Amino acid sequence: MPNFTLDSRLQQDSIHVVDLPLCQVRLSGDARYPWIILIPQRADIVEIYDLPGDDQASLWQEATRLGQAMMTFYGGIN
Numbered sequence: 001m002p003n004f005t006l007d008s009r010l011q012q013d014s015i016h017v018v019d020l021p022l023c024q025v026r027l028s029g030d031a032r033y034p035w036i037i038l039i040p041q042r043a044d045i046v047e048i049y050d051l052p053g054d055d056q057a058s059l060w061q062e063a064t065r066l067g068q069a070m071m072t073f074y075g076g077i078n
Contacts, residue, residue: 004041022058025066034070038063 006024014026014037022042028035040059045051051059070076 004043006039010037010039020062022055023062034074036066036070038066 010026013029015029017025017027017036019025019041020038023038023040026037026039028037038059040051040055042051042055048056048059
């Protein structure tokens with residue numbers, strides 16, 4: 001299985017926050033917004049539909065947990 005390689009544009013335009021079981025979490029360099037990017041750490045994946053079903057489910061679970069944490073942190077309406 002090939003290794004995951006982060007696109008150089010994402011590496012330059014964002015800051016690494018944490019690695020989750022599936023995704024690398026990165027913060028966009030655009031300071032106007034708390035823009036989080038979830039990047040599945042799988043080789044040769046371009047779109048969500050390229051992921052196997054179990055990884056698609058994991059991606060949505062990680063996105064949901066991250067969204068809930070951001071809602072709490074930023075005091076959003078839940």
